[in-house]
Amino acid sequence: MNLEARVVHANPTPEELRTFTEQMPQCRVTEFDNVNVQTRVTSRSAGSTYVVAEASSGNTMTREEYEQIARMQVEYLRDRDVIVIDGYIGNDPDFRTPARLTIEKANANIAGMQQKLYFPRDGGDPEVHVVYTPNLTAPDYPNDRVIAVDLENGITRVLNSDYFGESKKGGLRMWNRIVYDRGGLSLHAGLKVIPTADGEKVIMIIGLSGTGKTTTTFTTQNDSLPVQDDFVALMPGGHAHGTENGCFAKTFSLDPDFEPNIYGAVVKPTAYLENVYQDDQGRVNFFEESYTQNGRAVFRMDDLGRYRDAREVGRVDYLLILNRNENIIPAVTKLNQEQAAAFFMLGETTGTSAGGAAEAGRFLRVPGTNPFFPLPHGLQGNRILELLATHPIETFLLNTGRVGGQDADDRSKKVKIPHTSACVKGIAEGTIDWDGDEDFGYLVAVSVPGFDDIELLQPRRLYERQGRIQEYEALVERLKAERVARLQEFPELSEEIVKAAG
Numbered sequence: 001m002n003l004e005a006r007v008v009h010a011n012p013t014p015e016e017l018r019t020f021t022e023q024m025p026q027c028r029v030t031e032f033d034n035v036n037v038q039t040r041v042t043s044r045s046a047g048s049t050y051v052v053a054e055a056s057s058g059n060t061m062t063r064e065e066y067e068q069i070a071r072m073q074v075e076y077l078r079d080r081d082v083i084v085i086d087g088y089i090g091n092d093p094d095f096r097t098p099a100r101l102t103i104e105k106a107n108a109n110i111a112g113m114q115q116k117l118y119f120p121r122d123g124g125d126p127e128v129h130v131v132y133t134p135n136l137t138a139p140d141y142p143n144d145r146v147i148a149v150d151l152e153n154g155i156t157r158v159l160n161s162d163y164f165g166e167s168k169k170g171g172l173r174m175w176n177r178i179v180y181d182r183g184g185l186s187l188h189a190g191l192k193v194i195p196t197a198d199g200e201k202v203i204m205i206i207g208l209s210g211t212g213k214t215t216t217t218f219t220t221q222n223d224s225l226p227v228q229d230d231f232v233a234l235m236p237g238g239h240a241h242g243t244e245n246g247c248f249a250k251t252f253s254l255d256p257d258f259e260p261n262i263y264g265a266v267v268k269p270t271a272y273l274e275n276v277y278q279d280d281q282g283r284v285n286f287f288e289e290s291y292t293q294n295g296r297a298v299f300r301m302d303d304l305g306r307y308r309d310a311r312e313v314g315r316v317d318y319l320l321i322l323n324r325n326e327n328i329i330p331a332v333t334k335l336n337q338e339q340a341a342a343f344f345m346l347g348e349t350t351g352t353s354a355g356g357a358a359e360a361g362r363f364l365r366v367p368g369t370n371p372f373f374p375l376p377h378g379l380q381g382n383r384i385l386e387l388l389a390t391h392p393i394e395t396f397l398l399n400t401g402r403v404g405g406q407d408a409d410d411r412s413k414k415v416k417i418p419h420t421s422a423c424v425k426g427i428a429e430g431t432i433d434w435d436g437d438e439d440f441g442y443l444v445a446v447s448v449p450g451f452d453d454i455e456l457l458q459p460r461r462l463y464e465r466q467g468r469i470q471e472y473e474a475l476v477e478r479l480k481a482e483r484v485a486r487l488q489e490f491p492e493l494s495e496e497i498v499k500a501a502g
Contacts, residue, residue, distance in 0.1 A: 003102060004074065005082040012083065014270070017115060020083070020108030021272070027109065031282045036273035037109045041145070041163040042292040044371075048138075048161075049147040051374050058374075061148060069138065069148045069157055076136045081105035086126065087118020087245075089175050092311055095233070095241045097178060099171045100126035107134045113164045113272045113298040116246040127178070128154045130170035134162035151177050151374055164274055164296065168248055172231050173372040175243065180375060184235035185383045188370040190217030191227040191240055191316075193308050194428040201428040202314055204232060204240065207322030208349045208369040212400035214249050215417060216322065218261050218304075221425040225308040226261075226301075234316065234384075238391030242310030246303075251276050251295040254286040258417050265303040272298045318427055319393050322369070324349045324401035328463070328475050331415045331456045332423040333397045334434055334443035337388045338500035340395035344368055345381035345490070345497060346483055349401075365486055378492030385497060396427055397442070403459045404466070411466055415456055422450035439476045 012020070018035065021027050027037045050061040083105050090096035098121060101114045110132065138146040138159040145160040147170065156170035172186070179186040190205040190213050207213035218226050228242040229249070235241065249262055251273070256263040265271065267284075276295040277288035286295070301307045321343050323329055335343060347366040367377035368384070388395070400420055405412035426432040426448045434443040445457040455462035463472035483501035487493055 003082065003084070004078050005080055006078070007081040007105075009081070009083045009105060011086055012111075014112070014115065017083075017108055017112035020105060021112050024106070024108060028278060029282060030273065030276075030278050030284050032267040032271070032284065033269040034267070034271045034273060035109065036276050036278055036284075038275055038291070039162045041161045042275055043163060043294050044165045044169060045143065045145050045147060045161055045163075046371060048142045048145040049149065051149045051151060053151065053374075055376055056374055066148050066150055066157075069146060069159065072136065072138075073131055073133050073157055073159065076133055077104065083108060083111040085111050085115050085118065087115065087121045089118070089128070089171055089243050090233075090241055091119040091245070091309070092241055097128060097175055098124055098126045100129045101132060101167055101171075102129065103132040103167070104135065107132070107162055109272060109274070110134070110162070110164050110167050113248070113274075114167050116272070116298050116300050117168060117244045117248065119245045126154070128156075128171050128174040130156045130158065130167055132158045132167055132170075134158070134160065136160060149173060149374060164298070165248070169372050172243065173374055175231070176370075176373050177375065179233045180379070180383065182235070184233050185380060185387060186370070186373070187232050187234055188213075188230070188368065188372070189232045190214060190229050191232050191242065191310065191313070192217050192224050193227060193313060194224040194425070195222045196429050198430070200314065201317045202240070203318045203320060203424065203428065204234065204316050205320045205322065206344065206369055207400075208347065208364070208366055208371075210250065211322040211324040211349050211369070212417075212420065213322055214247070214262070215259060216320070216398075216400070216420060216424065218259060219417060219421045219424070220261070221421060221428065225306055226304065227308045227310050227313055234387055236387060236390040238315035238393055240310065240313060240316050246298055246300045249297050249299070251286050251297050252289060252293045261304050261306070264305070265299040266297040268299060268303050270299065270303065274298075315391055316393050319395040320424070320427070321395065321397050322349070323397055323399050325399045326402045326406050326412070327404070328459045328472055328479075329397070329399040329401075329403070330444050330459055331399050331403070331419055331451070332427070332432070332445055332448065333437070335395045335397055336442075336500075337385060337395070338496050339442055340388060341381050341385040341494075341497045342483070342487065342500040343397050344384050345377070345487055345493065346501065367490070376490070376492055378490035381487075381490065381493045381497050385494065394427075398423060403456050404462050411468075413453065413456055413462065419451055419453070419456060422448055425450070
């Protein structure tokens with residue numbers, strides 16, 4: 001793709017990008033001497049995202065519509081200063097994907113953030129390309145905004161959003177298709193390694209944004225090391241490939257006592273902040289939510305001090321599916337392969353501000369917890385079952401929310417970070433005692449070392465103690481019926497996966 005622009009800044013240094021960012025009127029420098037940009041758009045724009053296709057997992061557009069958007073961008077950029085950032089998605093020479101971001105210089109922070117996430121690349125044409133014009137409106141599309149995805153040619157065009165997530169996910173969405181065509185599946189997941197007496201264990205953590213995926217990945221068990229935060233490719237035989245050289249972490253309620261590794265990276269001068277509250281003196285408050293709960297930070301993996309390169313990691317041993325629920329889902333359950341594919345496809349969780357105001361606080365079912373899979377969703381479920389059959393990966397469901405009701409219900413109990421950490425440690429070490437669950441057919445924990453609340457492990461006991469057993473049984477029947485009905489919405493999905501939800 002030929003680029004015509006007034007001035008092109010090709011692959012500026014990090015120092016130059018920092019200077020460009022500080023020139024933005026919406027940028028401020030914090031007490032940590034890092035930059036913090038306030039954006040007009042504070043979350044991804046799913047309703048404005050369209051794929052050029054006859055069939056997709058979301059909105060579609062015609063080739064003619066896409067070409068009109070392309071012409072608008074080309075004309076607009078002719079009179080603008082532009083930044084071009086080249087890099088790789090992934091760092092395995094046999095698997096990495098050449099990528100490029102082209103963006104108007106007026107939003108240099110997005111270029112600075114994307115440069116931290118790409119692995120370095122010199123020369124050559126990109127296989128995936130995001131062309132980003134945050135200040136160009138798209139009339140006749142929702143909120144005058146459009147993200148137009150051309151999978152055939154590997155180009156995503158973003159108009160009228162200044163939220164960094166559209167750059168990050170623009171490349172990864174197209175990479176989803178590349179991985180699927182290679183026989184694998186891209187997962188909205190973190191990856192970590194945990195040392196145990198039985199050797200190092202590799203754990204993959206799947207979850208929608210805001211469910212605790214990053215926290216679970218970076219929380220330490222037995223001197224564990226994070227490998228990847230957000231997207232991982234799972235290939236036949238249990239092989240995993242990373243994607244990014246950094247992390248795009250949520251900062252709301254970031255506490256150094258619970259998440260010291262992330263906190264330490266976020267407060268470095270080299271980090272880029274987005275929509276994080278700071279006062280007139282530059283003091284940052286990660287618990288302030290008056291503008292948005294979806295404050296973010298981008299930092300390099302080496303800013304964590306301790307991490308593992310994805311190329312050095314063995315085959316995946318355990319798959320954890322996160323479910324931020326509020327009623328009868330145990331803190332941890334063990335699934336067979338068909339149940340794993342079913343719960344993966346159900347993608348149950350309570351939405352957060354990461355998905356926009358329309359999702360925050362709502363109960364959601366997002367297939368694969370991956371809103372960026374651009375093909376029909378049923379293909380995800382079938383593929384994950386195929387991959388689980390190629391290598392013995394034990395799979396678990398973890399509730400990172402509550403049991404017994406919502407936060408305002410004083411009869412409910414919260415599954416806290418130490419609870420989830422104890423479950424992850426117990427899974428890696430094989431020290432959890434299991435028993436069958438009469439209602440759903442999966443295994444529930446009888447005991448977990450370091451976890452002292454049996455009612456979080458077996459919610460039926462909480463409901464029985466509180467005289468709410470009829471409410472519990474009604475929830476069981478409702479969930480089974482809803483889950484089967486939901487999976488039947490995907491015509492491509494294998495019948496054995498649908499049956500596993502009932």
